[in-house]
Amino acid sequence: MSAVPPVPGYDGNDLAGVLPRVVASLGVRHSPYAEMLPALEPARSAVVVLVDGLGLELLRARSGHAPYLRSLLASSPAQRGTAGFPSTTATSMGTFGTGLPPGRHGLVGYVVRDPARDVLFNELDWIDGPNSLTWQPNPTAFEIAGRDGVDVTMVGADYFDGSGLTRAALRGARVLSAYRLADRVDLALAALRGKGRQLIYLYWGDIDRIGHTSGCGSLQWVEELERVDAELSRLARALPAGVSLTVTADHGMVDVPxxxxxxxxxxxxxxxxxxxxxxxxxxxxxxxxxxxxxxxxxxxxxxxxxxxxxxxxxxxxxxxxxxxxxxxxxxxxxxxxxxxxxxxxxxxxxxxxxxxxxxxxQHGSLTDAELLVPVLHAPAS
The missing domain is CATH 3.30.1360.180 (Gyrase A; domain 2)
Known part of the structure; x- marks a missing residue:
């Protein structure tokens, strides 16, 4: 089909706007994101959770299994975001981490050509890939926040620390690792006890993993959503005063017969x-x-x-x-x-x-099921 497809919205209300708006809400000076609209309420510190593969259409369809996320769907003014194209993790992490569209940050796909060598490489595992800092030289939101004195922590898997994708898209944070989601929530809460302004980024990938292996229409997927919702609810209840919570995703998913x-x-x-x-x-x-x-x-x-x-x-x-x-x-x-x-x-x-x-x-295309992601925000109390 040669007709022009749907075009992702790169307008500050998309995935590119999530971290920039949170960083601006922490009062970061000289931030290039300070004028992004709509502005978030000021906060002393912030937690941002990215649930890999939790597309907005999937969440809406299964919201009966996720009472906490359903409450955020009802209360968040900007709940509908777009992941960008292609709707794949490597590209979305670049968009999320830099606040820039793929054409600017340059992570333009899952498997792409390195023009200098005329070879393909995988931007997710970065095996035999180019230098991350030259491939993606723009500052990340974490670097910008850190330069202003914000203590930035990423909570995820241990292999994130120093990986090619992390260095390209998410550099500027110290990495804390844990295997179980409950342990990652505990690490996030412990980090919030530090002095000064804190920006905590928590990543969880099992929704995506189960969607790939069992299907996003499977019982296993629903059971994982219930576990994620319960832990996010626990996180929200335990947040100290003055701390906001934002929940988003990098893409959705469809089952392919x-x-x-x-x-x-x-x-x-x-x-x-x-x-x-x-x-x-x-x-x-x-x-x-x-x-x-x-x-x-x-x-x-x-x-x-x-x-x-x-x-x-x-x-x-x-x-x-x-x-x-x-x-x-x-x-x-x-x-x-x-x-x-x-x-x-x-x-x-x-x-x-x-x-x-x-x-x-699977995912990557421009259908609403793959492209739309939740952007859910609970202001600091």
Whole structure:
């Protein structure tokens, strides 16, 4: 489909605006975010929780299992945000951590091309990736807050500390690690007992993990939502006076039937003209051989018709899918982009990790189920 797809809102009410608005609420001086609207109420300290994979449509549909989050849905004035494109964790962490759209921070996909080496690398695990600080040189919200005297703490898994993605998108925080969500909540509460202004970022990934392995329509997914809701409720009740709480997510998810999956390894027409296949199954980034981009786009548009949005790189940038795009970042983006509208996905069994072929829940595209995320805020008491 060649029609212009839905464009994420990069307007301060999206995922890019979450940390900037929280940082501004802490009174950080000389913050580039100070004028972002709508402003949050001032707070002495703040906790920001990102629940990986908890899309807004999923939360609304299952809100009966999440009484605390349901109460935030009812009371938060800005509950609807967009993750940005592609709606995938690596890109969203860049957007969340820097307050910039993907075209500015440069983390433009799950698997992308490094133009300097003409090779693909995975921005999530960063194995054999480029230098994180040159790939994403913009200051993070954590760095900006820290320079103004805010004590910034990230609570998550131990492998976050020093990872390529953390250095690119979330640098500037000390890392505290724990395996169980209850222990992460306890660490967050303990950190709040420190002196001065505190910014605590807590990450939880099991909603996403279970959605991938069992499906976001599964009983296991609902049970995990109930556990998350109970712990967030406990966190909220235990917050000291003067501390705000914000809950968001990096993307949503859809379940993809195995019958709707296409393997590029078995389709000579679709692979014609493609040099490298990046992105992910619901948001492909096709790097073509020289001069083949238009032919590849035409082939994919004819094959997928109304099942996908197919755009050339120039069309995607002009449409604003990545927001304002900095010089050099455009070279990282595929020559042809394919974002799924239906429940279909496309993968290449010759290059994808075998475990990824079995995933039930997937994301990355521009449907509301994947793109919309909750932005829920409880002001300081």
């Amino acid at each position: 195995f019958a709707d999956r296409i393997d590029l390894a078995a389709d000579a027409d679709l692979v014609a003209g493609i040099h490298l296949t990046g992105g992910e199954p619901r948001a492909l980034q096709l790097y073509t051989v020289p001069g083949a981009a238009d032919d590849v786009a035409a082939t994919w548009r004819e094959r997928f018709a109304d099942d996908a949005w197919v755009l050339t790189r120039d069309e995607a940038i002009a449409a604003g899918l990545f927001g304002a795009t900095a010089a050099g970042v455009d070279e990282r983006i595929g020559d042809v982009l394919v974002a799924m509208r239906s429940t279909a996905c496309v993968y290449d069994s010759r290059t994808i990790k075998p475990v990824l072929l079995e995933l039930v829940g």
